[in-house]
Amino acid sequence: MSNLNKKEIIILGGGISGLATAWYLHKAGISFKLIEKEEETGGVISSQKAKETVFDFGPNSLRDHDGFIRELAEEAGLKDDIIQISEAFKTRFIVRNRELQRLTPSVKTLATTEVLSVKAKVRMLAEPFIPKGETEDESVGAFLERRIGKEAVEYLVDPVFSGIYAGDIFKMSKYEILPKLAETENKFGSLVMGMFRSKREKSEIKPMILTFKKGIQQLTNAVTEKLSAHILNEEVINLKKIRSGFEVKTDAGTHQASTVITCLPAYTLCSIMSEFNPELSQTLGKIDYAPMLSTQVIFNKKDIEFPESGFGFLVPRKENIRLLGAIWKSSIFPELTSEGKLHYTLMAGGAHDRSILSSPVEKIEEAIVQEFSELMGISANPTVIKSKLWTKAIPQFQVGYGRIRNEITKSEQENQGLYVGGNYRWGVSVPDCVKGAKELVNDVLL
């Protein structure tokens, strides 16, 4: 049994949210312990190397808008291990009628692309003349269908959000997922008019999409190595309030601290605090998580005639294809694939396809590899297929999520010293989690 100083801070969970929080406390010279149940830290960040090819079963690339990822990586000693995405990332494809249609982000491409019919393009152009909607929350699907039309939502919006959030756009909250667009409509009555009239925020930092030489987990491993003296390998079973702060019960003993920062998934926090805070526990239990299957496939380059380079493709649900999309890993990060090979990451599951949880993984692999090969015109078999099933991959920010946020904030106010972090609080991307951790530590230090 270990007893910590009452003034000590305890962080629960060693995914990127918990590790980044730990790092910023460490930088500020504050004492803490981090409790992680798995032997390996990183949570859903999971990289493996096999024969000079790096597999990322969780996040594949990090979109570092504000520079916090680069800063954290440099501080963790990874300055020379950062790999910037190749120019190929600018070309993306959307599947329509079982064919890949090119889509680069330009007005010209939007005008000429076969992803949308002429009628859909005309409907999109009518956006400035569509009356403003109500200000209360609604789904991303309903909001954008109203503004840009049904077909554009089916073929542009749906695949993008299925890809990023594994979500159902007719359940996801516009205020959570597209806060700036929702505000633009409220303020200017139209998204197009708003784009012309609102001032662009200028940033000194140049955004970068990146990974690391050994994959994304190199970042969490490097931070873990620097903080190893503060990390306990235990499973948290219960969290309760005591007179002097909090008591954390684990499978190895109990720990006390005046401040507890939880970066556990919502469903875990829900179960460990059901006695101490049944209201918040109930609220957290309402947060839905979508499952995802990440399948890595490797082909011999010589077996494939596919000439294109690009980020990959996304599949609208309308196409009735199980595959959600594919990232062309060897195209965007050629450094991470062995010579003579092509590497792709296939995604399946999400809020639309929870049946991946009840089918054998090999069956789904077989189905999606076949769909992928058909779409790419590949007749050769992959030389490697490797999958990881995330049963609760990504939290879903559904319509009315604002009420969940309010409950969490209320609970923090009623329980001085309790801080709730993690992707369901800060946003799902890794950069969102790092930014959230930085801001939380600033709050703790106030």
Ligand SMILES: Cc1cc2nc3c(=O)[nH]c(=O)nc-3n(C[C@H](O)[C@H](O)[C@H](O)COP(=O)(O)OP(=O)(O)OC[C@H]3O[C@@H](n4cnc5c(N)ncnc54)[C@H](O)[C@@H]3O)c2cc1C
């Ligand atoms: C397949 C997939 C692809 C993704 N792609 C991208 C991408 O390309 N780019 C991007 O930016 N983001 C991506 N994301 C999202 C991003 O990776 C996650 O949102 C983020 O890593 C979550 O970090 P977290 O620390 O909040 O949670 P988690 O990673 O879930 O960490 C929670 C930690 O808590 C620990 N824990 C749980 N229960 C206990 C307990 N009882 N006691 C102690 N410890 C416990 C877990 O073991 C885990 O380490 C992807 C996610 C997935 C699943």
